[in-house]
Amino acid sequence: MLNSQYSPSEIEARWYQQWEERGYFEPSLDLNKPSFAIQLPPPNVTGTLHMGHAFNQTIMDGLTRYHRMKGENVCWIPGSDHAGIATQIVVERQLAAENITRHDLGRDAFIAKIWDWKKFSGGTITEQMRRVGCSVDWSREYFTMDETRAEVVSEVFVRLFQQGLIYRGKRLVNWDPVLGTAVSDLEVENIEENGHMWHIRYPLADDPTQSLIVATTRPETLLGDVAVAVHPEDERYASFIGKQLLLPLSGRTIPVIADEYVDKDFGTGCVKITPAHDFNDYEVGKRHQTALVNVLALDATILPQAEVFNFQGQVQPAISLPAQYAGMDRFKARKQMVADLQEQGLLVKVEEHKLMTPKGDRTGSVIEPMLTNQWFVAMTRTPDNGVYAEPESEFKGKTLTEKCIHAVESGQVRFIPENWVNTYNQWMNNIQDWCISRQLWWGHQIPAWYDQHGQVYVARNEAEALAQAGADAVLTRDEDVLDTWFSSALVPFSTLGWPENTPELKAFLPSQVLVTGYEIIFFWVARMIMMTTHFTGKVPFHDIYIHGMVRDHEGKKMSKSEGNVIDPVDLIDGIDLPELLIKRTTGLRRPEKAPKVVKDTEKLFPNGIPVFGADALRFTMASYASLGRTINFDFKRAEGYRNFCNKLWNASRFVLMNVENQDCGQDETLPLTYSFVDQWLLTRLQQTISAVTEALDTYRFDMLAQTLYEFIWNEYCDWYVELAKTQLQKGDAAQQRATRRTLVRVLETVLRLLHPVMPFITEELWQTLAPLANAKQTDSIMLAAWPVADESLIQPPAMEQMTYLQDLINSVRNLRGEMGLAMSVKVPLLIQSSHDLGDLLPYLPMMARLSEAQQVERLPETDDAPVAVCQGARLMLKVEVDKAAERLRLHKEAEKLQKKIDKIDAKLSKPGYAEKAPAHLVEKDRLELAELEEKMTQISKQLEKYQ
Known part of the structure; x- marks a missing residue:
């Protein structure tokens, strides 16, 4: 017999252990069965799982269990991601608490520290997944920096390099001056801020009495200007095109050029072109083949001499910069330059201006477009199928971008919801070459070596590189590591035994569905498509289920800075208030928020979080899973x-x-x-x-x-x-x-x-x-057959009869409510109907709290007893009513209700309440008021009968 109380904790621990020990999570590898495969988006080893993980893992496990019960060959592959920048920052912060830097330890010792952290964090994540109930095949668990994945990463890098799809070049990238590395667009947050627009006079070289007024939000990059651009159809400046201007503060001259990039209606219609420090200017400079003048060091200070290159990456003669700015931080230099411009009469005016400032999501520092040597993957170049020919498929010979577009256009890959196709195509049609190098210590070190002459050799290992370079070469390995997304892009096939043609590759590639968030469609989803089609000739998955972000109850993003993050295990096991307060306030990135976090937590969870259990949490997540919401x-x-x-x-x-x-x-x-x-x-x-x-x-x-x-x-x-x-x-x-x-x-x-x-x-x-x-028929419900509907059991007449019975029962219950009969009071029911209700009558006494139910030819005439009509039948409860007592009872109930109505009405009528209070609380008050007013209406109707 079952226990009298449902106790999720005892059940969950016992069953998960049995499932895992009995090998129920492992696929059969029977290639004669239909296969169902799914890849876990590998969580970063930077901490613990959050509610978003619990959400998508509920979806993935639900699909996995469903297809397993259908008798398919099911494989759900788990893993975790090394998360280069994020993980390095976590460990560096831990060291900083001990006044140690990674440079104090050295590269090898620092990486050893990160591996220690990975063991701790990775173990926490896998335990959390077990608690949620994920039926993953743990025997196939991977880490994106384990030995197998490292070999695949090197193999892919070498092949792409040999095919001409990986190259090293000097290009403009997002640069975080605090981290000292290039970062991806995903790691950049564009934040609206109050700033300024400085209007600066650029005099004509041959007639300084004439000038163009340039409006800029970044005067500190002025020293790197190579031109001033105007719109070719702007009549105001037609006579200036081709002339030379004196570049303020520098002594150089720069030309006036015409380019349709310029918005002639914005600002002054004149735009300073600084291709080494602005992505849009870079494109303008490329069209006009200007020089690239870099005036910032990697720590975002002003260089004593500007580095100059052409767009082919060739070094040009350096340009001396004003000595008073050398070594000055970019923002300190901005203030000094503005002061100097004003002193020289070149500052026309300063306007307040709203602008979007790019900031690193890890450091909060302003991201600088920086001209640096980096490794890139060519997105729009046709591969050289010489040494490493692509596999024969419809994707062969296409550029990586074309492969991505074709996979979706051909219907082999579909987005759910479908509207995400537009976002995907927009990215693909505006794609740039992918910067894959990072100036970090944690990650896959780039498999490239340089000899004493600066010649580069790309190889799987140093011995192979030395064989290319010759025995006399002295080799030094490239210190950069690969972008995290490079290794995670290989997951669909790196986890299935590639480059060998394994049974797993045959059975589980493509997988059926990828469950992921919208924010990484380009950074991960698209790159998995391009890499998998390129190296296997197959798409990585057929369906991409895009789910929405899990926010808190007020719609705020869950984050440590807000102190509103909830650990899924806390919902499963429950947690008392003191411990919950500690978890929500420890490590707050904004400690000043602690008082509000404490107050909000105490309000939301006055007694802590109760035990919900994994099943209740999972069912909650499933109930929220409207497509894309x-x-x-x-x-x-x-x-x-x-x-x-x-x-x-x-x-x-x-x-x-x-x-x-x-x-x-x-x-x-x-x-x-x-x-x-x-x-x-x-x-x-x-x-x-x-x-x-x-x-x-x-x-x-x-x-x-x-x-x-x-x-x-x-x-x-x-x-x-x-x-x-x-x-x-x-x-x-x-x-x-x-x-x-x-x-x-x-x-x-x-x-x-x-x-x-x-x-x-x-x-x-x-x-x-x-x-x-x-x-x-089996030892576990996991392996039991999925139910199949039997249409022969569908009986429409029974449905009609049941609907009639339910209507009768609900009508009687309403009658009891109108008469104010307590549940303990059982009274007879009389029914007048032209239909034979013999099959229905036996159910009425128990369901409607009656002493009996009787069908009669005609109801008795009375003024007291209310009568209900239900599908042509007339129903009457046979009961004597004490009118005076009933009036008194109803008046007392009405008085109580009116007090509640007045209280909520006063609250809602209070000036400013509806505008300032949280919307969900206002809505709750309004719904409660409507409910009370409806009850008052019903009582008023009853009172009218007893006047």
Whole structure:
């Protein structure tokens, strides 16, 4: 018998261990079966999993369990990402707390420290995944910097280099001066700030009395100007085009050029062109083949001499810069330059100006477009299929960008929701070569060596490089590491044994679906497509399920700086308030927020977070999974689904108490008499099976959750279980047998439908119920067959009859409410109807708290008793009413209600409340007021009857 109380902690620990030990998570590798594969987006080893991970892992595990139950060859591959910059920063901060820098340790010792951190963080992540219930194949777990992945990374780099798709060059990149490395666009946050627009006079070289006024937000880069651009159709400046200007503060002259990039209606219509310090200017400079004048050092200070290059990367003679700025920080130099311009009469005016400032998401420092030597992957170059020819496929010979576009246009890869195709195509059509080098210590060190003459050799290892360079060469390895996205882009095939043609590659590439967030469509999703199609000739996956971001209950992004991050395990296990406060305030990036974080936490969780269990958390996540929608996580909803678990548990206990050691219809030779109520439930079960299956096939987990919740709570528990009590008490042996059979078989089927999103409680209940339903053909519900709808069991007449019964019961309940009858008071019901209600009447007494239900030819005439009409039938409760007592009771209830209404009304009417209070609280007050006013209306109607 089941325990009287549902205890998720005990169940979850026991079952996950058994599943893992018995090897249920591992694929069969039977290539004759349909295969279903899924790759876990590898979480960064920078800490712990968050609610977003719990969300997408619920979706992935739900799909995995569903396809496993369908009998497919299922493989869900787990792993974690080394997360170069993020992980290096975490460890550097730990060292900083001890007043140690990575340079104090040296590269090898520092990397050893990071490996120690990886063991701790990676272990925490895998434990969290187990707690959530992820049925991943742990025997295939990988780390993007493990030995196998390192070999694949080197192999891919060498092949791309040999094909002419990797090159080293001096290009403009996002540069974080604090980290001292190039960073990707994903690591740059554009933040709107209040700034200034400086209007500066650039005199004509041959007539300083004439000048052009240039408006700029970055006067500190003025020393790197190579031209001033105007629009070719701007009549104001037509006579200036081709002339030379004196560059303020420098003594150099620069030309006036015409380019359609300039917006003649913005500012003065004159734009300073600084191609070494601005991405747009870089493109203008390339079109006009100007010089590239770099005036900033890598730490964002002013150089004593500007470095000059042409667009072919060749070094040009250096340019001396004013000595007073040398070594000065860029922003300090800005102030000094503005002061000097004003002193020289070249500063026309300064305007306040809103601007978007690019900042590093890790350091908060302003990102500088910087001209540096970096390694790049060519996005629009056709590969040289000489040494390493691409595999034969429809993708062969296309550029990496063309491969990405073709994979989606051909329908081999589809986005869900489909609207993300537009975002994807926009990125692809505006793609730039991919900067893959980073000036870090943690990551895959670039497999390139330089000899004493600066010649580069790309090879899998130093011995291979030396073989290329010759025995006399002295080699030094490139110190840079690869962008994290480079190694993670190889995951679809690096985890399946490539470059060998393994059985795993045949079975699990392409995988069926990738579940991920929208923010990395370009940085990870697109790059997996380009790398996988290039090296295998196959797409990496067929479907890309894009989910929204999980935010807090007020719609704010969950972040450590806000102090609103919740660990999924805290919801599963529960956590008391003191410990929760410590977790939410420890390590706050903005410590000044601590008082507000404490206040908000105490308000939201006055007693801490209760135990929800993994199943309630997973079902909550599934219920939120509307395609592409941002999720505001509400703990009240999670509480509701914890109650749902309790409801399922208690319903199962009731069923077991009524069927254990009883005839449940397992002997097919004995007669079974199914009532219209049984047939209705079996009909609804078939419809539910179809709806849930369709929901899983279309990734509509929200529809799955809604369908199962309504069927289990409303139809099975609230209706059928209650109606079954009448059948078990009053039915003959054949009907009782059919009722018990229906109770156990429907519940057993529902447990299988529910298992993908609520694996633990369904396993526990199924182990007890399945034998009674004659359905225990396997040792675990994980391996039980997925239900298939049986259309022969769909009975429309039973549906109609059940609808009539439900309407009758609801009408009687409303009558009782109107008369204010307590639940303990049982009274007779009289029904006048032209239809024979004989099959329905036995169910009414128990369901509507009646002493009896009787069908009569005509209702008695009376002024006191209210009458309800339901589908042509007239219903009357036969009860004597004390009018004076009833009036008094109703007046007292009305007084209480009015006090509540006045209180909320005053709150909502208070000036500024509706505008300043959180929207969800205002809406809650309005809904409560509407509900109270509706109750007052009903009481007023009752009072009118007793005047």
